[in-house]
Each structure stands twice: as C-alpha cells, then as structure tokens.
C-alpha cells in the first residue's frame with residue numbers, strides 16, 4: 286500500500302503538563318457540551334441497533350501476567366517526566382508516537398487524554414524511534430509480547446465471527462493472522478470538571494475489531510446503547526471486544542460498529558490499552574459475497590484496503606461536516 290500522507294497532528298500540551306501547574310479553571314479548549322457529544326445522523330436512537338458489540342472476554346488465552354506486565358509498563362511510561370516522554374513525541378506526517386491524535390486546527394476542541402500510538406505488527410512496520418527504550422525498562426519486550434497475545438486473541442475471535450456469519454472461517458483467520466496491529470495507550474488524568482470535558486470523543490473504530498484492556502478498575506469507557514451512554518464496567522483481566530467498521534461492512538451490517546467514548550473522573554488517573562486489529566492489505570473492505578443475494582442487497586460500497594484508509598484519512602483532514610464515516614460507506 287502506498288504511504289498515506291496523514292499530515293501533522295499539531296503539538297498541544299499534555300494533560301499531565303497542564304496539571305503540573307495549579308489549574309484555576311479548565312482551559313476553554315477542553316470544555317464542551319458533553320451531553321451533545323453524539324455523531325449526527327447515524328446515532329439517532331431510532332437507527333441504532335446495539336447488539337452486544339461491546340462484549341468482555343474472560344477466560345481468554347492471554348495469561349494474566351502478560352496483561353499485568355504491559356499495564357505496568359504503560360502506566361510507568363505516562364509517569365515519566367514530560368521531557369522523557371517528549372523524546373517519543375509525534376513528528377509531522379506521522380500519527381505514531383506520544384501526543385494527541387488528529388489535532389488539525391488551532392481552534393479544535395481537545396480531548397482530556399495523553400496517549401502514545403505505536404504500530405506493533407507486522408514487526409517490520411515498527412518505527413522504533415517512537416518506542417520507549419531504557420525507561421520504562423523492558424517496555425519494548427512487554428509490547429512485543431502483548432501485541433502477539435492480542436493477535437492470537439483477535440484471530441480466534443474473527444474465526445468465530447466468520448463462522449457465525451456462515452463465512453469461510455479459515456480465510457478470515459488468515460487475513461487477521463497476516464494483518465496489522467496498532468496499539469494506543471491512553472492515560473486520562475483526573476479533571477476538576479469531569480462533566481465538562483471528554484477523554485475521547487464519540488467515535489466508531491475503523492478497525493476490523495478492537496481489543497481493549499483496562500489497566501485498573503476505574504470506569505471510563507462508555508458505549509452508546511439505545512441513545513444513552515452506558516459505562517462498560519472494567520472486569521479484572523478481561524478483554525473488551527469491539528466490532529470495528531471493517532467488520533460492519535464485511536458483515537453487511539449484521540454486526541454494527543458501536544459508538545463509544547471515554548469519560549474522565551475527578552479523582553484518579555485511568556489507563557487503557559487499545560489494540561486496533563486489521564486484516565492484510567490484500568483484504569478488500571466490502572460486504573462478503575456469501576451474504577449478498579436478491580433478497581439481501583449490499584448495504585455498503587466496496588473498497589480496496591487502500592481506498593478505505595485513504596477515504597478515512599481524507600475525511601479526517603478535510604471534512605468537518607459531522608457526517609459519520611460509516612455513513613459515507615453506505616449505498
């Protein structure tokens with residue numbers, strides 16, 4: 286796939302930096318009407334069909350130690366000094382590294398979240414200059430192991446999803462076995478006015494599926510269910526499985542990519558680790574042919590892998606029309 290020009294994410298202060306000074310009030314750039322934080326058209330309660338797309342997986346094959354190790358390393362990273370973290374700051378033209386995603390204008394509202402985003406699999410796509418080294422000790426080893434654990438989990442879930450849809454499970458497993466895995470570690474520091482800011486604004490993931498682990502027991506993740514934001518209560522060592530837009534398209538809408546967001550709290554840091562799981566670049570993003578017939582027409586357009594991502598990034602850079610990305614994929 287050709288390299289996409291993602292433009293630059295404009296550097297903004299980290300939340301931890303903001304909080305290192307006494308904060309008289311939350312700066313205006315973070316304040317918003319959180320109750321109105323819905324995507325427009327697609328999320329009207331009438332058109333939402335929540336089908337348990339945000340399930341928590343327990344009894345998975347990933348050992349608790351591996352999860353705990355990565356949680357610890359991620360937390361230690363955010364606890365480094367600003368100077369140390371900035372060694373891994375995002376650079377123009379890349380979304381990888383430490384910072385905030387998709388800050389494209391000086392007046393854009395900001396999220397109450399510090400994050401580091403890293404491509405982890407395939408191994409040759411890693412940009413090691415953004416991978417913390419020395420401190421936290423063994424961060425790279427932990428992320429290597431964690432991302433492979435997430436791939437194993439994703440492949441097995443995708444196999445079950447394909448089976449449930451009556452599709453070729455082997456083909457799907459192979460597509461995700463050879464696919465890409467991007468990891469985003471989030472830190473949501475406490476906020477004096479949590480009800481007036483948002484950790485991550487409402488969105489549906491563009492992945493095939495997303496696997497999220499909470500590094501503690503502090504609720505923050507919310508999913509839109511019947512027009513209401515509902516907290517997904519963390520369960521120790523569970524993996525939250527979220528359907529992404531790719532699987533919504535491939536399943537021709539049988540599975541829906543749910544809108545979700547992250548709320549913040551007044552008292553404690555919350556940490557989460559999110560793995561976005563994608564199929565191989567050869568995998569087209571289109572309703573599976575087995576699901577299409579004269580009685581069941583395709584509801585989504587067909588894209589090559591490259592067209593799909595191009596269209597997402599173009600919209601992110603250029604468009605502020607409030608139309609959710611998924612709606613632009615529908616026929």
Ligand SMILES: O=C(O)CCC(=O)C(=O)O
Pocket residue numbers: 469471485490505506507545546547557559
């Ligand atoms: O941290 C969370 O609870 C949500 C994160 C998320 O949705 C994302 O990074 O895409």
Ligand SMILES: [Fe+2]
Pocket residue numbers: 488489490495545
């Ligand atoms: Fe997400």
